[in-house]
Each structure stands twice: as structure tokens, then as C-alpha cells.
Amino acid sequence: MLASRVMTLEKTDFYPDLFSAGDKIYFDHNATAPLCRKIVSSAPELLEAFGNPSSIHQFGRRPKKIIRDARNQFAKFIDCHPLELIFTSGGSESNSLVLKSEFLRAKKAGIKNPHFVVSKIEHPASIKSIEQLKELGLKVSWIEVDRNGQVDFSQYQSLFQEPVHLVSCMLANNETGCILPIKEMCQFAKSQGAKFHTDAVQALGKMEFSLKELDVDYASFAGHKFYAMKGVGALFSKQGNVIENLISGGGQERSRRGGTENTLGIASMGIVAEFFPQQKSYIEYVRTLRDSLEEKLVSRISNLEILGRETNRVCNTSSVFIQGVDGESLLMNLDLAGIAVSTGAACSSGNPEPSPVLIAMGLSHAEAQSSMRVSLGWGSTMAEVDRFIEELEKVVIRLRAIKENGGEL
């Protein structure tokens, strides 16, 4: 049963063979995913619709329709009303937009020091927005997350002793894949009169969820983590919310986000949503691969820990702590062997500091530096998993031998 599923899904025309790059293995889908093939084949036609979607004349009609279609498709996919979607340039903009907008709303309502409750493992787009807003009077309380990526609910509740304006917590964590109990957290926040934002960038395509069911006020999405294009994303803003825009402009996105629309990018999000009807089977397929990868990791390599393994996680991510192995050297070795994984978030790879997420989860500096993230995708195969394990085992044995020998081979 399992084998046949693996067989049938191995070469779908959904996933690009334009990416099955010879002998290279891409296991870094949480950094970005390859482009859905259908986008590539549709692009020429979409690009011909060069008109400005806001134009009244006929040149505006086709791009306007392209955007409308994509809005409907994507809204259906995440289960919201199409007009509740604001297309942005990506996840970072969506997160920045909601946090700054809500801060401004609170200020305008006369609250001197608006109070946000934010998890410690948010993406830098959120954390840095918060840092900026703190200078303008924002008060922040931090939600703690444990070594399994889980929230201590009573600690969370204790943050509401003062009135809370907004809670921001991600749906799935980029580094561990841990799923946070957003529905319950949101329910509690609402009972306390707070609004709720979830960064769902890493959840898209890796778990099933419905915005209606989660009942959040805001949710952020990025196209490129979902096999759509880079430079496009969305913010779900529930009907009734008022947005203070970050980018002022000509009234696009119902005046919530100015700037002539990125027609092709927006279309790409619709295409993936539309072309991905069997979400469940893809998710199950990737989960099978990931679970098998983890079993092999644990059985073949000693002193190895998979973070959050016993908890609810998205289907594709493994955060692996390998004792006595420097993550930086591990990553470079694998890269030289044609295998892409990551340590920490890709955005910070120019500056390979230990992952703040892992530190927030209570790992020591040294432990975080001995960690790597493996993230599979819809195009990953069992053969790749096996080759990865083989290569990894070789590298780990060598690095540990060198370490025992004081740096020498």
C-alpha cells in the first residue's frame, strides 16, 4: 500500500522535473520550494496580459480577471471569503503589515502602550517589527515554547493579566515543523477581547487547515513556500478588520495595500491552490517519507535527537540535533556532496548564528549549533531519502572522528 503510493506519486506532472536536478538532492523546502510546473507553462499567456488591472479600458480587464480568479482559488483553498485576502509581496510584508497596522489602530484608539502577546519563535519579520514598535511604546509579553515546540497554556493565559490588544503566534514553526494549538489559543484570546494573528507561512501545503475553523482575525501566507512564485504573498484579514496600510497608493486591494498588482505572482498562488486538489494525499505522501527518514536517522546514527518528534508536526520537517557535530561543517559537507539542508533560517544564513528558535525552545548554544533542518517537498523521493541517509552517516562519522582527535584526521 505504502510502496504503491510512493510509486504513483513519484513523478506527477504537478512537481517540476525541471527541478529533479540530476544527482542533486533538495531537502530545504522550508526555505523555499521549487516552482509548480503549471505556473511555468501558464506564464507566457499570463504575461501577455500586461495591462494595469485598475484601468477602465479593455486592457485592464484580463489582468483584473486573472487576479480575481486567483483570489477566488486561493480563498477557497484556505477557506475564507475572497475579499478577506490582501495580496502582498510575501510573508514578511504580511507579518509587518498586520503588526504595524494593529499597533496604529490601537494608538489611534487612544491606547498609550498597546499590549501584544507574541511567541518567542516567530519569524524575524515579526520579531523585528515588534522591536521597532517597542520604540514607539508597544508593550510585549512573550509566549514561552518548550523543547518540543509546545506552548504551556497556563503560561500563555497568565500573559492576559493586563488587557491584550493582539496575539501573534505562528501556526507551524519553520525550523521544527511543530504545530501550535492556534484554535485553542485564539479562542482564549477572543474571550479576553484580544485579536489574533497567525503566521501560517510554513503551514501552507504541509497540513490541512481551515481559516474558518481556526477563527483567527489575521493570517500570513507566502507564495514561494507553496510552490508559487517569490515576491508574492497574502494577508488574510477577517471581514470587519480595518487595515492601516504600510504601502499607501492608488486604492488597490481595497486601499489596504497600494501598488499596481503583481499579476503573474498573484496568479501563481491561484494556480497552485487550484492545481493541488488532492492536498491530503500529498501531505500523507510526504509524511510517509519524513517518518521513514526519521526512523532511519535514529537507527543509523547514535546520539541523535529529533526535536518535537512526539508532538503534532507538519508533514515535511525534521529538526535534528546530532551530538558532537558542528552544523555549519555538516551543512557544507552535504552541500559539497550535492545535498541541500539548512541550519537555522535561510534568511540568516549570511550570518550563521545559532537558531534563535532553537534557543527559545531551550536548547543550549552548543546544541543549537549541532542542529540541522531537513525539509522535504512534494517532489522528494524515497531514493533521495536513502542517499541522504548514506551521505549523512559518512559525514557524521568523519566529523566525530576529527572532533575526538582534537581537530585532526
Add this chain to the structure above:
Amino acid sequence: MSKGRVLLAMSGGVDSSAAAAVLKEQGYDVVGVTMQVWDYNKSCDLTMEGNGSCCSSIDVEDARSVADTLDIPFYVMNCEAKFKASVIDPFIQNYLDGKTPLPCVDCNTFLKFDHLLKKMNELGCDYLATGHYARIDKDRYGNSVVVTSADTFKDQTYFLFTLPPEILPKLLFPVGGMEKPKVREYAERAGLSVARKKDSVGICFVGKGKYAEFMEEHGNFDPKTKQGVFKQYPDGKILGKHRGIHHYTYGQRRGLGLSHHEPLFVIKTDVSDNTVWVGPEKYLFSQRLEMNNTHWHTQLEEGEIVDVKIRYAHSGAKARVYKNENGTAKIEFLESQRAITPGQAAVVYRDNSLVGGGWIL
């Protein structure tokens, strides 16, 4: 057929960039790496080039672009913590102790030829290469020795005296056999964007001449506690107040702010009471020095006359070296030398080859 895999330290400058092209042409598999040693976002204007710095973000991008041009793998390694502990902190402490530090040697000792040597092993590389102007040769007994570069003006062997001799067979200095103009020409021919980039000068993490400001920003001391007076050497006449001893180094003439009938130089600094002694140039001359933490690559014969450099820009002077058991040594020059500066290195050569060296006390 590959001649082996080489880990190359790339700074984004012309020399290490040309080294990458040379190695590639010679048939090595090159892996480029830049050590991010200092967060320049904090201290530098990112849009300025040639801040006299070797590893600012722009330089990292230059190194990356060279690696792309040559199509070699390239990585940035974060070495900030190690750099701070082994280079910056001792640099500041040396200054506060009244010495004139030489951080490039510490960077070589603890980063380039220690940390990167480990990385060389970890990445399964056969060699470690840098863009230093130096050569490795065999002496008459077949041992590897460091020899001065073809470009005698650029020669950087002065900074390499702490290299453990046993690692020499693992090292490659691809531009050591070339003169600087040839290196630029080579880079130009290889199509490298950095071919005409300005040479870095001074100490990479400080920026032009702003030593005192740097220490006040990064050192753990109160600048006010470093203030004191100028005294005339040797009679002790007080000539005025100064801004703090970390502003002054041995032999310094500029920036003293004293008017006197003859040029005044810093003759010594006394950290116990923050006195800066100044006097005429003649007091800067001496015929001997003592040094500690010595490193030796080859043996010296009793009473042998060798060449000794007492600073990077020094052309070397004839001297005899007397080693002690405890890693210290005494050097006596045949003629007296100007400004033998504590904190700098005395590096010993026989003809062109590096014999060893130590830290001037």
C-alpha cells in the same frame, strides 16, 4: 584529474581572489570560505568601500562574486566570537598595557591557521590556502620552511612566525611567487571584479586610525581613568595633560598637542600612573630587545648573525639571538635600531627563510 581539494580563505581582496584563480588553473578543487569576524553593520558605513577593512560586508560580497565567477563553492563562516576572544580583546588589553599590538598575527595564529585548519579536515580538504605573500620551500634537510615572497615589498612572512612548522606541508600560498602587479594582472585576466580594488591598509576591524575611539567603544574600561600627564624624558618635567594613555603608542609623534622647541616622541607609557613620557628622537634608539612566547621553525647556531625585522615595514637588521629555556630570548643588533616597540614582533630570518620570532617586551 584533480590535484586535491583546497580550502581557500577568501577576504574579497585581490590577493586571495587571484589565489582562487591560480589554484583552479593548477587543477585543484577549490572551496572558498570567508570568515565573518566582525559585525561591520554595527561600526561601518556599508556603502563605503576601502575602509581599510578586510572583512566588511562588501568584502564578503566581493569574495562571493569572485567565487561565482570562478564557479567554486563558497561559504561564509561566522567566527565573530572566536575573533573577539582571540584578537579583539587581547588587542585592547595590549593597548591598555602600554603596548602596540599586532592583531594580524593573532588572527593568523587562532583563526586562519587553527580554526580554518580544523575546517580543512572537517570538509575533507587536502590543503589550506591563503592569499599571503609568502612561499613554502624545502631546506637542505628536506624540511618545509617559510620563505619570503617574490614581491619583497609585499612580503607577509613577518605575520607568519607563529605557524606550527608541522602544518607547512598542508599549506599553499598561491600568489607568493608573484609580484603584486602580476597578481592584479592575473585577476584581471581571470575576469575578477576585484582586480582593481584598493589594497587594504591598517587593521581590518578598526578603520583608519581611529584606535582610541575603537577601544572606548569596545573595551571594558572608563576612558576617564586613563587620563594623566605628559612628562619630559628623562627629567620628569610635566608638559601638560593628555586625553588618556590609550591614545598614545611608543614612537608616536603626531597628535600629542604639545608645542616644544624640538620634535617630541612618545618614549614610554607608564600604566601605573598613566604617565606618557615624551622626549627627543634619540631616546627611541636601542641596540637590544627581549621577547617572549617565541616560536622557532629552524635551529640557530651559536653566535650566528641573522636578519631581524622589528615591525612589518622594517627592512631588517643584522643581529645575534640568544635563546632562553623558558621561551624568551634576547636579541642584540649590530647597530642600534629606532623604535623597538613592545607588543610588536621580532621576526628572525636566515637569508630568505623564516627562522622564528617572538613578542617584543
